[in-house]
Amino acid sequence: MNIVYALKEGDEVVFKEVFEEYFGKLYSFIFNRTHSEYLAEEVVQETFIKLWKYRASLNESLSVSIQLFRIARTTLIDQIRKQNNLLSVINTLSDQEVQNATWDTISYNELNNQLQNYIEMMPPMRKKVFILSRIEGWSYKEIAVELAISLKTVEKHISEALKQLRPHLSKINILLILLSYQS
Numbered sequence: 001m002n003i004v005y006a007l008k009e010g011d012e013v014v015f016k017e018v019f020e021e022y023f024g025k026l027y028s029f030i031f032n033r034t035h036s037e038y039l040a041e042e043v044v045q046e047t048f049i050k051l052w053k054y055r056a057s058l059n060e061s062l063s064v065s066i067q068l069f070r071i072a073r074t075t076l077i078d079q080i081r082k083q084n085n086l087l088s089v090i091n092t093l094s095d096q097e098v099q100n101a102t103w104d105t106i107s108y109n110e111l112n113n114q115l116q117n118y119i120e121m122m123p124p125m126r127k128k129v130f131i132l133s134r135i136e137g138w139s140y141k142e143i144a145v146e147l148a149i150s151l152k153t154v155e156k157h158i159s160e161a162l163k164q165l166r167p168h169l170s171k172i173n174i175l176l177i178l179l180s181y182q183s
Contacts, residue, residue: 047068118165
């Protein structure tokens with residue numbers, strides 16, 4: 001009985017015999033080309049899955065050997081393409097992550113520099129109170145004790161500092177928006 005015909009008819013015994021006869025040969029064929037045990041095993045397994053799945057379309061005029069090696073070769077090509085596509089995606093993501101990290105650093109540095117410039121324009125005591133409150137995180141009471149000024153004076157300095165910064169905050173917000181669209 002013709003092996004290809006038996007496979008087309010769904011003969012599982014013949015399929016098992018083909019598997020046992022050709023597994024090692026296909027494995028060596030793929031391993032010699034890839035030098036990867038993992039890839040050789042994956043391709044051979046996929047080859048036999050395809051052989052069984054598409055058995056109805058086998059050509060009875062060609063030997064099972066020829067058809068198996070063709071399936072294995074095209075499966076190998078498909079696997080290599082998938083790996084190359086995956087590597088390409090990984091490289092693209094890595095480049096994108098580097099770009100995003102760069103933009104994040106630029107954004108942060110630019111905004112920080114802008115804010116530092118605006119803080120430097122404040123009168124010395126207002127600047128000191130603002131830094132202790134908004135940057136260092138001190139309470140108004142702690143600032144008042146540290147600088148030997150009243151609580152009302154601390155509140156007044158913060159209020160004036162925020163008034164001074166308010167016109168510039170819109171520029172910082174616009175810069176943030178522009179930088180977020182570039183990443």
